[in-house]
Amino acid sequence: MKNGPLFFLGLFSALGISWAGLVIGINTQLGGLSPYFDEAQEAAFPARIPGIAEQGLRVYRDLGCASCHTQQVRRPGFGADQARGWGERQSVARDYIYQSQPQLGTMRIGPDLANYGTRAEEAGRTPAAVLADLYNGHAGMPAYRFLFAQRKLDGEPSAKALVGGAPAGYELVPTARAEALVAYLLSLKQSYDLPEAMPYEPADSTKEAAQ
Numbered sequence: 252m253k254n255g256p257l258f259f260l261g262l263f264s265a266l267g268i269s270w271a272g273l274v275i276g277i278n279t280q281l282g283g284l285s286p287y288f289d290e291a292q293e294a295a296f297p298a299r300i301p302g303i304a305e306q307g308l309r310v311y312r313d314l315g316c317a318s319c320h321t322q323q324v325r326r327p328g329f330g331a332d333q334a335r336g337w338g339e340r341q342s343v344a345r346d347y348i349y350q351s352q353p354q355l356g357t358m359r360i361g362p363d364l365a366n367y368g369t370r371a372e373e374a375g376r377t378p379a380a381v382l383a384d385l386y387n388g389h390a391g392m393p394a395y396r397f398l399f400a401q402r403k404l405d406g407e408p409s410a411k412a413l414v415g416g417a418p419a420g421y422e423l424v425p426t427a428r429a430e431a432l433v434a435y436l437l438s439l440k441q442s443y444d445l446p447e448a449m450p451y452e453p454a455d456s457t458k459e460a461a462q
């Protein structure tokens with residue numbers, strides 16, 4: 252090859268420039284995102300996630316829950332997520348700054364979970380009820396029985412034991428992984444406002460159309 256070094260230099264710079272654009276460019280745009288201080292509520296959002304929920308994130312990742320569930324709400328015009336009650340606003344990058352490995356997901360065989368904690372709170376679902384859901388599974392949602400241990404009843408049953416499901420003389424208790432997973436699921440809330448999550452809407456679109 253006549254211009255070998257030039258060719259490799261060209262190849263290197265083509266790869267280098269696209270890498271810089273993709274990795275460095277995006278990191279400068281999003282890597283330094285800080286929480287947003289909401290003056291009306293006198294608190295910063297998103298809130299840090301508790302340690303047990305961070306452990307639950309790892310369980311969620313290990314079990315591949317993201318293969319059926321997403322955690323990102325699209326705005327109207329890009330899908331019916333809000334109409335389905337999955338969130339009141341679109342998800343934005345700032346929502347995930349405290350998650351070490353955001354589980355955005357790509358497939359929706361089950362519902363989006365970005366606001367599962369908010370939904371569960373509104374419906375008054377206790378951690379025990381969510382644990383029972385994981386044990387039982389439901390309509391397309393697999394049962395995660397291995398997250399529970401069957402123990403021989405010895406005296407008083409454990410306060411954490413599931414109601415039903417265990418044969419007489421035994422009890423089913425959630426493992427630490429199950430409890431962390433439920434703490435994580437219940438921590439999933441995008442119910443605060445972020446300025447960039449509000450899409451631009453013309454003041455009165457009907458008036459504009461009539462003109």
Ligand code: HEC
Nearest residue numbers: 314315316318319360361362367389390391392393395436
């Ligand atoms: C094979 C696909 C699949 C996998 C894997 C899966 N799910 Fe689901 N999940 C579903 C479906 C489908 C539903 C809806 C079930 C229904 O209609 O009752 C659901 C429902 C749920 C709900 C209730 C959502 C709501 O809004 O009421 C939660 C919470 C949930 N799944 C958590 C998990 C977790 C945690 C994991 C991983 C341990 C997981 N799922 C793995 C398919 C899946």
